[in-house]
Amino acid sequence: MKPKLLPIHIYGDSILREKLPECSLDDAKLKDFIRDLSYTMYQRDGVGLAANQVGSRLRMFVIDPEWAREEREPNPIVMINPVIESSDGETENEEGCISLPGIYANVRRPARITISYTTPDGERVTETVEGFKAVVIQHEYDHLEGVLFTDKVSTLAKLKLKRKLNDLAAQAVDGKNVREGLPDA
Ligand SMILES: [Zn+2]
Numbered sequence: 149m150k151p152k153l154l155p156i157h158i159y160g161d162s163i164l165r166e167k168l169p170e171c172s173l174d175d176a177k178l179k180d181f182i183r184d185l186s187y188t189m190y191q192r193d194g195v196g197l198a199a200n201q202v203g204s205r206l207r208m209f210v211i212d213p214e215w216a217r218e219e220r221e222p223n224p225i226v227m228i229n230p231v232i233e234s235s236d237g238e239t240e241n242e243e244g245c246i247s248l249p250g251i252y253a254n255v256r257r258p259a260r261i262t263i264s265y266t267t268p269d270g271e272r273v274t275e276t277v278e279g280f281k282a283v284v285i286q287h288e289y290d291h292l293e294g295v296l297f298t299d300k301v302s303t304l305a306k307l308k309l310k311r312k313l314n315d316l317a318a319q320a321v322d323g324k325n326v327r328e329g330l331p332d333a
Contacts, residue, residue, distance in 0.1 A: 149180070151187035153329070159248045160317030161325040163200045165294045168207040173270050175206070181323055182268055186210045186224040188288045194246045196284045198291030201247050203326070209288035227265035233274065235261040241283050243297045251263035251312055253301040257286050292301060295325040 157163055175181075180203065189197035189210055198209040208228040215222065237259030246254045261282050264274040277285060287297055298309055319325050 153191055153303045154184050154188040155326045155328045156188075156192065156246055157203050158203055158316055158319065158325040158327055159251075159279065159296070160320030162249075162323035164247055164296060165207070165295045166200060166205065168200055168205050168224070168292045171206040171208065173228065173266065173268075177179075177265060178206070179268070181206065182208075182210070182226050186222070186226070189224070189246075190197070190215070190222055192246050196206060196288040198288045198290075200291055200294075209294050211281070211284045211288055213327065226268050227263070227288075230265035230269065230285075230292070231265055232286070232289060233262040233264055235286075236243060237278075239283065241280075243283070243287060245252045245287070245297055247291075248298065248313075250317065251298065251309060251316075252307060253298065253305045255287075255297050255300050257283060261286060263289075 175314060185197055185199065187210070188202060195213050195215050196209060196211040197204045210224045210226050210227060211223060212224050214220070235258035238256060239259040240254050240256045241253045259282065260276065260278040262274065262276045263285055264272060266272050290296065298306070298313060300310070300328050
C-alpha cells in the first residue's frame with residue numbers, strides 16, 4: 149500500500165495541547181500509521197513528527213535528526229511510549245516546528261538525556277543521547293505532553309512571536325486547525 153500524506157494540525161488546534169496516553173502495540177493500524185507518519189515527516193522536510201501533529205492520540209513520534217544535514221537514505225527512528233529518565237547540561241538552539249509554520253526561536257534545553265522507549269518491533273530500549281538528536285527528541289517528547297517549543301522561549305521572544313502565533317491561532321475553527329496537502333514551495 150502506498151504511504152499516505154497525513155494532514156498537519158497547526159497551532160491553535162486543541163489536540164496539540166493534549167497529553168497523550170500510553171498506547172498499545174496491539175493496535176492493528178499501528179504499522180500503517182508509523183509508515184504514514186514517517187512519510188509525512190519526510191514530505192514536510194522535517195526531522196521529527198509527533199502523532200498529535202497529524203491528529204492521532206497514539207503516544208509516539210518519529211525522528212531522523214541527520215536527515216536535514218546529509219544527503220542519504222532515510223533512517224526513521226520511531227519511539228513509542230517514550231519516557232525521559234534523566235537529563236543534564238544545557239544547550240540553546242534555534243527550533244522550528246511543522247505545526248508552527250514560519251516561526252523560529254531559540255530554546256534552552258538539557259544537553260543530554262537518557263530516554264527509554266518501545267520500538268515498532270516491541271523491544272524496550274534505553275539510551276543516552278546528546279547533541280542535535282537530544283534536542284529533536286525533547287521537542288517531539290514535549291508534543292506528547294501537549295507542550296510546544298514556543299512555551300519555552302524567553303518572555304521577550306514570546307512578545308516578538310505573539311502576533312504570528314495569534315495569526316495562526318485565528319485560523320482555527322472549533323478547536324481544529326488542519327492543513328491538508330503540501331505547502332506551496
Ligand atoms: Zn514540533
